[in-house]
Amino acid sequence: MPIEGSRPQTxxxxxxxxxxxxxxxxxxxxxxxxxxxxxxxxxxxICKPDDTATYIDRSRIFLKMGSIDKAQEDTSRxxxxxxxxxxxxxxxxxxxxxxxxxxxYADGEFELALMYFHRANKIKPAxxxxxxxx
Numbered sequence: 781m782p783i784e785g786s787r788p789q790t791x792x793x794x795x796x797x798x799x800x801x802x803x804x805x806x807x808x809x810x811x812x813x814x815x816x817x818x819x820x821x822x823x824x825x826i827c828k829p830d831d832t833a834t835y836i837d838r839s840r841i842f843l844k845m846g847s848i849d850k851a852q853e854d855t856s857r858x859x860x861x862x863x864x865x866x867x868x869x870x871x872x873x874x875x876x877x878x879x880x881x882x883x884x885y886a887d888g889e890f891e892l893a894l895m896y897f898h899r900a901n902k903i904k905p906a907x908x909x910x911x912x913x914x
Contacts, residue, residue, distance in 0.1 A: 797827065801821075802824040804820045805819075805821045805824065805834075805838075817841050818841050832876070836854070836855070836872075836876055843882060848887050855883050856880075858872075858876045859876050859880065874904050877896045878896075881893045881895075881897040897913045
């Protein structure tokens, strides 16, 4: 029986910030729990809808799940966001170009994918990843 005048007990959960949520998404992704990762990336994008890195991560999940169209939308959105920012833009552009190339390759657009892999190679020529793909 509740005592008159007492407040109901509620559990207050701390609000997670964008970085924490994206990190949890990567945790799930490494363990191949794609739906959990997708959920965390969606939450991260709700908190910060202009986070390029999270769009890249979510695109990778969509690609692993076989949703090529959604993966392409996310890489295109990430590419659009990079044009407007200058902070870490080279590194982000490198990762966006790699992801865009992988998505296009999975979609069968081999020549366009090769163009994005070359673009990534121009940004970071010492990276072995681009050379292996090309």
